[in-house]
Amino acid sequence: MAGVQPRTISRKPSDQTPSVRIAHVINAQGLGGAELYLATLVRSAHERGIEQLVLNPFARPSSSSFAEHVRPVRHETRRCDDLRGYPALWRWLRARLATFRPDVIHVMLFPATVAMASVPRVPGAARLLTNMYGAGLRVAPHGRIKEPLDRWAVRRFDHVVAISDAVADHVTSRYGYPASDVTCIPLGWEGTPLPHTMVPKRPPTVVCVAHFRPEKGHAVLLEAFAAVHRRLPEARLVLVGQGPLEAQLQAQVNALKLTANVEMTGPVDDVWPYLARADVFALPSLSEAYGIAVAEAMAAGLPVVASAVGGVPELVDPGVTGELFPAGSHSALADHLLRLLASPELSRRMGDAAKAASELLRRERSLDRHLQLCERLASPHRSNSGGK
Secondary structure (H helix, E strand, C coil): CCCCCCCCCCCCCCCCCCCCCEEEEECCCCCCHHHHHHHHHHHHHHHCCCCEEEEECCCCHHHHHHHHHCCCCEEEECCCCCHHHHHHHHHHHHHHHHHHCCCEEEEECHHHHHHHHHCCCCCCCEEEEEECCHHHHHHCCCHHHHHHHHHHHHCCCCEEEECCHHHHHHHHHHCCCCHHHEEECCCCECCCCCCHHHCCCCCCEEEEECCCCHHHCHHHHHHHHHHHHHHCCCCEEEEEECCCCHHHHHHHHHHCCCCCCEEEEECCCCCHHHHHCCCEEEECCCCCCCCHHHHHHHHCCCCEEEECCCCHHHCCCECCCEEEECCCCHHHHHHHHHHHHHCHHHHHHHHHHHHHHHHHHEHHHHHHHHHHHHHHHHHHHHHHCCCC
16 A cells, blocks of 8 residues: 555553553554554554554664654664664664563564564563565565575564465465464455545546555556557556656556556555546556555455465455456456456446455454454463563
């Protein structure tokens, strides 16, 4: 998801969630799906009176947007640009955690996972890892180095939260992590979708919400849309997001002579208006541990055409709520897009089914389960350490 405004969660403190001190460690350099989920979790826990600390050990100037989303919870940062800075980073993490004395240390995203796994254990604190990558780590830049590091790091944690069954299978089968110490909690979606009836008449429109990174497969989508454009010259493609491949993708748009038909929005504060002005949602990812953008598109009442990778097949029911295609196949993607754009009735029927299915994917359920797990993990450690 490209970005949303922080919102206050209207939730009274729960008598069922006893106080627990949670330290969150994440390398948040922008606002992707992991960062937005953590921000929502932090605000939900704050509403329940849970004391928290957010540590960002790989901060950049762009991290300021994440800091705004976790207010008023304390957010501390340190910049580390290369391996030479790791010793100081480890000392900083160890000192901050020793001062805060958390019951649970909750870690998200690969660099933070490896960094935290390298820090000596905090006495009395359970380590909880939310694994965001799964098999997708292999196709990420330097994946051959990252996956062995990830496998080593995971074993330094007491429990893993897998965001999809695909991630859970990867952690248990490929990493050999005990299945009894893995809990599957999908990220879910939040917000208020806009009804399509509010949008004036427009050309057939495909929308994609994803950061411009190699694993998101935008180049495949552009090749597919070029084929769609040849059959439906009036069709439009809206790419919502930003990222390191922006200039490269713009060059591809120009080379395919699609400048008049492709809009690149840049970062946005609210994705719902863009979803409301579309007919089909496309996600051509080469890897996708879960697919928050898919869940949001379903909530907006859009049929989803996505690559059959990671956790996406757990969300999309082919022929019912959308279609799946082999990752990297721009021809299969083009065929699905043409079929849906050419048949508004089919698109509307699948979109209605997707919206109904999305009700089971609301984020509130995930937040409750996540915080209940933190409390369960904290209890024995508090007892063993004599309480706080």
